[in-house]
Amino acid sequence: MDGKAQREGANNGKRLTVTMEVDTLDCPICFEPLKPPIFQCSVGHFLCSSCRNKYLDNKCHICSAKTTFTRCFGMEHVVQSVKVPCSNAMYGCTKYVTYYQKVEHEKACAPWVCAAWGCFCPVPSCTFLGPTDSLVDHLTTDHEIPSTTLPDSDTVSLRLQLGLHVLERNRTDYFFLLKMSLVATGHAISIICVQPSTTEPKFTCNMNYDCPATVFCESSSCHIRSSSLYDGFPEGFDLILPKGKIPDDRNGILLRITIHQALSVSRASLQGKGPTPAPQGKVIAFALQRKLRIHCSDS
Numbered sequence: 001m002d003g004k005a006q007r008e009g010a011n012n013g014k015r016l017t018v019t020m021e022v023d024t025l026d027c028p029i030c031f032e033p034l035k036p037p038i039f040q041c042s043v044g045h046f047l048c049s050s051c052r053n054k055y056l057d058n059k060c061h062i063c064s065a066k067t068t069f070t071r072c073f074g075m076e077h078v079v080q081s082v083k084v085p086c087s088n089a090m091y092g093c094t095k096y097v098t099y100y101q102k103v104e105h106e107k108a109c110a111p112w113v114c115a116a117w118g119c120f121c122p123v124p125s126c127t128f129l130g131p132t133d134s135l136v137d138h139l140t141t142d143h144e145i146p147s148t149t150l151p152d153s154d155t156v157s158l159r160l161q162l163g164l165h166v167l168e169r170n171r172t173d174y175f176f177l178l179k180m181s182l183v184a185t186g187h188a189i190s191i192i193c194v195q196p197s198t199t200e201p202k203f204t205c206n207m208n209y210d211c212p213a214t215v216f217c218e219s220s221s222c223h224i225r226s227s228s229l230y231d232g233f234p235e236g237f238d239l240i241l242p243k244g245k246i247p248d249d250r251n252g253i254l255l256r257i258t259i260h261q262a263l264s265v266s267r268a269s270l271q272g273k274g275p276t277p278a279p280q281g282k283v284i285a286f287a288l289q290r291k292l293r294i295h296c297s298d299s
Helices: 073-081 087-091 099-108 111-116 132-142 267-273 280-298
Strands: 005-007 016-018 038-040 046-048 083-085 096-098 147-149 155-160 163-168 175-183 186-194 203-211 216-227 239-242 253-261
Touching (some): 038 073, 083 099, 087 099, 096 099, 132 163, 132 175, 147 155, 155 163, 186 203, 186 253, 216 239
Parallel strands (some): 186 216
Antiparallel strands (some): 005 016, 038 046, 175 186, 186 239
C-alpha cells in the first residue's frame, strides 16, 4: 500500500479511497487474489487456504521460520471491503465488485448492451466504444485522424490522404467517415455514416474529382451506408480514381463532396430523435464477435 487515502466527504467519514499495490491483495505463492479464509505465520506473512494446505511442514514460505499458521481475520475484513470497477467499464458496465470476485464477475459480465447507443473505433486492435461525439474526439486526438466540418450548404472540398478522414456535421448524433485505400486499379474512396444501431442508408453523396494537370475528371453518386463500425470499416468503395490519372501529390487528393438527406428521412428525425435501435440480441452478438476477433489477433 502506498499510503494515499482520501476521505469522500463528511457524510462518509469512515469511507476512504485508497491506492494500493495489487500484490498486497494477492497470495504471494499462487498469485491468486486472497479470499477468506486467509492464514498467516507467527511473523504475519499471508497465504491463501489452498496454499496453506500444501505447507503441512508448518514452515513459512517467506521467512522460513517454523510456525503455526493461524486465521487472519483482520486481513479477511480488508479484502472483503476492497471494491474495484469491472474491466468492462469502458463498454458500459458500472458495477464495483469485491477484488477477489472480479474475475468471476467479468466471465459473466455482458455490458455490450451499450453497443445499442455507441459506436466502435475502426482502427484495428483498438477496443474503444462510445457515443459518436466521444468517438470523434478519440479518432482525431488519439489516432490523429484529420477532420473537416461539413457546412450548412452540405458541400465541402477537402484533401484526402491515404487512410481515414472524419467529416463532421454540427449538432447531430452521427458523423461521416471517409477512407482512401490503394487497390490494384488505383485509389479507392469510400464514405459511411457512423451512427449507432442503424441499418438503412440515411443520406446520398456526390463525389467529384477534377485534375487540370491530367485533364481528368471523375464523379460518383451513391447511397451512404450506415454503420456502428462494430465490424470495422465496411468493405467496398464508392469512387475509384484509376492509376495514371492523378498526379503524385503529397498534399493528397482534392475532392468535392456534397451530401444530401435521403428523401424518405426527415432532417428533424435525424437531428432530434436519432436512429431506430436495432434488435438488441444482434447488437450484442456483433459486439461479442468483434471482441473475440480482437482477442484472438492479440494472442
